[in-house]
Amino acid sequence: xxRTISLSHLLPSSSPSPSPSTSGAQNRTKLRTTHIxxxxxLPPSPLLPLLTSSPSSLDSTKQLHAHIIRTAHExxxxxTADELFxxxxxxxxxxxxxxxxxxxxxxxxxxxSYLIDFFGGDPHQLLSIFRxxxxxxxxxxxxxLVAVLQICAECCDLLLGFQIHGSLIKQGLDxxxxxxxxxxxxxxxxxxxxxxxxxxxxxxxKDPILWNKLVMLNVEKGMxxxxxxxxxxxxxxxxxxxxxxxxxVLHACGKxxxxxxxxxIHGFIVKSRLLSALLVSNSLISMYSKNAAIKLARSVFxxxxxxxxxxxxxxxxxxxxxxxxxxxxxxxxxMVASGIKPDLVTWNSLLSGYSRFGYDHEVFExxxxxxxxxxxxxxxxxEALDLLQQMEMEDFQPDLTTWNGLISGYSMKRMxxxxxxxxRQIKVNGLKPNVVxxxxxxxxxxxxxxxxxxxxxxxxxxxxxxEPNSVTVASLLxxxxxxxxxxxxxxxxxxxxxxxxxxxIFVATALIDMYSKSGGLKxxxxxxLMIANRNLASWNAMMMGFAAHGRGxxxxxxxxxxxxxxxxxxxxxxxxxxxxxxxxxxxNEGWKYFDEMKNSYKVTPTLEHYTCMVDLxxxxxxxxxxxxxxxxxxxxxxASVWGAILGGCRIHKNIEIAETAVKNLFRLExxxxxxxxxxxxxxxxxxRWEDAENVKxxxxxxxxxxxxxxxxxxxxxxxxxxxxxxxxxxxxxxEIYYELYRLISEFRKLGYVPDTSCxxxxxxxxxxxxxxxxxxxxxxxxxxxxxxxxxxxxxxxxNTRVCNDCHNTAKFVSRICGREILLRDAARFHRFVDGKCxxxxxx
DNA sequence: CCTCATATCC
Numbered sequence: 001x002x003r004t005i006s007l008s009h010l011l012p013s014s015s016p017s018p019s020p021s022t023s024g025a026q027n028r029t030k031l032r033t034t035h036i037x038x039x040x041x042l043p044p045s046p047l048l049p050l051l052t053s054s055p056s057s058l059d060s061t062k063q064l065h066a067h068i069i070r071t072a073h074e075x076x077x078x079x080t081a082d083e084l085f086x087x088x089x090x091x092x093x094x095x096x097x098x099x100x101x102x103x104x105x106x107x108x109x110x111x112x113s114y115l116i117d118f119f120g121g122d123p124h125q126l127l128s129i130f131r132x133x134x135x136x137x138x139x140x141x142x143x144x145l146v147a148v149l150q151i152c153a154e155c156c157d158l159l160l161g162f163q164i165h166g167s168l169i170k171q172g173l174d175x176x177x178x179x180x181x182x183x184x185x186x187x188x189x190x191x192x193x194x195x196x197x198x199x200x201x202x203x204x205x206k207d208p209i210l211w212n213k214l215v216m217l218n219v220e221k222g223m224x225x226x227x228x229x230x231x232x233x234x235x236x237x238x239x240x241x242x243x244x245x246x247x248x249v250l251h252a253c254g255k256x257x258x259x260x261x262x263x264x265i266h267g268f269i270v271k272s273r274l275l276s277a278l279l280v281s282n283s284l285i286s287m288y289s290k291n292a293a294i295k296l297a298r299s300v301f302x303x304x305x306x307x308x309x310x311x312x313x314x315x316x317x318x319x320x321x322x323x324x325x326x327x328x329x330x331x332x333x334x335m336v337a338s339g340i341k342p343d344l345v346t347w348n349s350l351l352s353g354y355s356r357f358g359y360d361h362e363v364f365e366x367x368x369x370x371x372x373x374x375x376x377x378x379x380x381x382x383e384a385l386d387l388l389q390q391m392e393m394e395d396f397q398p399d400l401t402t403w404n405g406l407i408s409g410y411s412m413k414r415m416x417x418x419x420x421x422x423x424r425q426i427k428v429n430g431l432k433p434n435v436v437x438x439x440x441x442x443x444x445x446x447x448x449x450x451x452x453x454x455x456x457x458x459x460x461x462x463x464x465x466x467e468p469n470s471v472t473v474a475s476l477l478x479x480x481x482x483x484x485x486x487x488x489x490x491x492x493x494x495x496x497x498x499x500x501x502x503x504x505i506f507v508a509t510a511l512i513d514m515y516s517k518s519g520g521l522k523x524x525x526x527x528x529l530m531i532a533n534r535n536l537a538s539w540n541a542m543m544m545g546f547a548a549h550g551r552g553x554x555x556x557x558x559x560x561x562x563x564x565x566x567x568x569x570x571x572x573x574x575x576x577x578x579x580x581x582x583x584x585x586x587x588n589e590g591w592k593y594f595d596e597m598k599n600s601y602k603v604t605p606t607l608e609h610y611t612c613m614v615d616l617x618x619x620x621x622x623x624x625x626x627x628x629x630x631x632x633x634x635x636x637x638x639a640s641v642w643g644a645i646l647g648g649c650r651i652h653k654n655i656e657i658a659e660t661a662v663k664n665l666f667r668l669e670x671x672x673x674x675x676x677x678x679x680x681x682x683x684x685x686x687x688r689w690e691d692a693e694n695v696k697x698x699x700x701x702x703x704x705x706x707x708x709x710x711x712x713x714x715x716x717x718x719x720x721x722x723x724x725x726x727x728x729x730x731x732x733x734x735e736i737y738y739e740l741y742r743l744i745s746e747f748r749k750l751g752y753v754p755d756t757s758c759x760x761x762x763x764x765x766x767x768x769x770x771x772x773x774x775x776x777x778x779x780x781x782x783x784x785x786x787x788x789x790x791x792x793x794x795x796x797x798x799n800t801r802v803c804n805d806c807h808n809t810a811k812f813v814s815r816i817c818g819r820e821i822l823l824r825d826a827a828r829f830h831r832f833v834d835g836k837c838x839x840x841x842x843x
Numbered sequence: 844c845c846t847c848a849t850a851t852c853c
Contacts, residue, residue, distance in 0.1 A: 216844090244844045251845085282845040289846095313846040321847090348847040355848090404848035411849095439849040471850045478851075509851035540852040572853045608853075 411444020516545025552584025618648025
């Protein structure tokens with residue numbers, strides 16, 4: 001039996017208006033005691049003219065409303081309810097608005113879909129209206145509940161959605177498959193995939209539709225590996241995948257770059273005759289495209305009897321995005337010849353192909369002009385001209401994807417300001433920059449190492465209230481790695497966990513890198529262990545982490561494990577492995593892997609790998625061997641090679657070879673002050689003051705300014721920078737020196753001896769020792785000692801290499817003060833615990 | 844429902 005609700009009981013029949021605190025309970029009591037029959041349809045209201053001239057206040061609205069009720073015209077047309085509804089909302093009386101709405105809904109003159117239309121742009125407001133409605137004793141229809149559930153998903157309102165799910169169960173409505181699908185959709189959209197699994201588990205007889213749904217949801221939420229597992233399970237149980245789910249599964253193979261699995265599924269598709277579905281064939285092309293298997297994509301494309309626009313587009317983008325622009329154009333012509341008109345997707349695919357594979361500045365400039373003001377075709381490449389003329393012929397109207405492609409192009413080419421202008425320009429063109437637009441800008445900055453800019457643009461993005469996605473997070477983590485912002489990085493990790501992004505392989509890999517470059521090697525390894533679908537990049541990132549922390553043995557173990565699991569190493573793997581060896585002095589292992597790299601793994605060593613080897617030999621004291629090795633290189637040695645030699649000479653005090661190295665370095669990078677300074681310190685060590693002076697003269701004559709050394713430490717939300725000859729000294733510099741001198745005198749009693757080998761000024765010992773005290777890492781560490789908890793680790797980042805004395809001092813601090821110290825210098829990490837450094841004094 | 848824009852490790 002349906003309960004009838006009259007509007008008049010939800011509203012005060014007389015003024016004054018109710019206070020907002022009027023409770024729902026009172027309203028309910030009234031409802032139980034009074035019953036008024038529902039209004040019958042009436043002829044059009046004579047009140048309409050009154051309504052169209054809007055009342056100026058809430059009170060006059062209420063009076064008008066009361067008048068309508070008295071004359072029993074309240075539901076004679078949806079217009080009446082509509083106007084009243086709008087007025088109440090205008091005066092922020094949501095309760096009354098809800099009451100009007102509910103009454104109209106009940107009388108059939110208004111529908112829920114009307115409300116959805118009304119608030120189309122603001123789902124949050126829709127939900128607050130629904131919350132008001134829920135306080136009234138009404139049962140909602142399934143249709144309404146499912147509709148609201150979708151809105152909850154959109155707003156990520158897990159609580160309200162959960163309650164609606166409860167109502168559905170209570171009303172016994174949840175057994176229908178389509179309702180189960182909606183509920184699964186909701187939980188998935190709120191990133192509660194565990195709930196989806198639980199829900200699915202509890203279903204006694206699982207409809208194939210639900211199996212398909214589960215697989216699709218997992219793909220849509222990026223859980224591609226899980227989707228593939230589920231797909232296998234389905235097959236095992238004999239449940240058939242429909243073509244839509246099949247398309248999604250192929251999409252997962254594309255995303256995972258799982259070519260082997262993709263091929264297997266292709267075989268399965270052929271057998272199951274799903275191949276006749278164009279949707280499936282097109283997905284196959286895309287899957288092969290993402291796996292760079294152009295030939296296989298082509299063969300699928302050819303096997304299609306009647307290629308659709310999407311088939312052509314898939315094939316064109318396959319060529320374009322894999323760098324085969326000529327083939328893409330050839331296909332384009334064939335498509336047009338076969339009578340199919342290109343659409344925006346076609347153009348955008350071609351454009352992003354150009355964007356990825358060396359689009360010139362002028363082309364971007366021209367596109368900008370076309371998109372913004374019309375065009376001028378001067379000084380352009382023929383292909384670009386063709387492209388644009390054809391676009392014009394086809395009445396090309398750029399969409400957000402077009403714009404975003406351009407933003408990415410600009411940002412990657414270090415023109416982030418132009419990219420930013422484009423973001424502004426999008427608005428002028430009536431579109432809204434989205435998360436992709438911003439992420440393209442941010443990741444472009446990261447690509448160029450402009451990490452600060454990346455973070456700056458992120459704040460801009462937040463101001464515009466654009467929600468970051470997993471791609472944004474991965475890029476931001478990259479910026480944090482570069483700047484060693486452990487706190488910011490950790491915050492991002494938390495954010496990623498809340499959003500479920502932490503299972504994304506890109507985010508996870510970026511996290512490994514961020515933690516290892518900010519000193520949290522343990523956390524890096526934790527993240528690494530959590531990854532279910534490790535790829536080459538994640539292995540590489542972890543190996544790099546171990547390498548930078550001087551854990552060469554662990555890097556090697558990881559490498560062996562990776563190979564055992566059948567992951568093929570690449571050039572980056574060996575860079576990681578060899579730098580692991582060099583930071584741990586593992587000369588034999590280094591040789592072994594350098595040989596294996598070429599012979600067993602068919603990876604051609606690049607200059608970078610040779611540099612690692614030179615460094616390994618030079619540091620180990622095998623300077624002559626290192627020089628021989630350089631002779632045998634198939635490359636002209638560059639500055640980093642000679643820099644490695646020089647570094648070895650510094651450690652092993654070999655002036656003769658150092659002179660050869662700097663001769664080359666002065667030629668290759670005449671403005672790098674570090675080389676001059678190193679050479680001077682070598683001469684100074686041998687008391688060859690005249691030679692040291694000569695180097696200084698050369699340096700000055702060339703106008704080389706020494707690179708400002710700085711160290712920084714983060715305390716709470718502030719980053720304290722200590723800079724050599726900085727513009728402003730740190731405000732607490734007095735206290736810092738006081739504490740530092742106190743510590744040093746304490747350390748002296750315990751055996752500390754100042755190491756002045758890095759000071760090459762011809763001054764007395766006392767003066768040299770004084771100079772040591774101003775080293776920025778000492779100041780930063782001391783500041784950390786003063787300003788953090790007694791048990792907290794101290795993390796200091798430094799832009800140049802740490803000197804012997806500071807290294808030694810840090811050891812004393814770790815032992816005497818019982819503090820863990822993490823020092824990231826220009827080359828690697830030093831972790832000091834109880835008087836020992838993780839580098840074993842080998843750096 | 845498939846095709847185009849942002850993505851991790853050097």
